[in-house]
Amino acid sequence: MNKDQVKGVGEQIKGKVNEALGKATHNPGKELKGDLQQAAGKVQKAYGDAKENAKDNVKRNAR
Structure with missing residues (x-):
């Protein structure tokens, strides 16, 4: 797992939280x-x- 995968999942989680807060507070912007x-x-x-x-393909083809 690389940093882009981790950051992407983190951003998705933050997005879900903000979406839920927006729905709960009736804030369409949030x-x-x-x-x-x-x-x-x-x-991401x-x-x-x-x-x-x-990267995996390069490793496989290097064999």
Whole structure:
């Protein structure tokens, strides 16, 4: 697991918290912020996943 994967998951969690707070307090801005954080976290995690897959492929092909 690399830093982009960890940061991406962390951002997704923060986004879920903000979304829930926004819903609970009827604050659409906070809810939107949470949605955007979750989306950004998914993108960052996907980037980290791709880096990890590339690294694994290089290791496999080096054999």
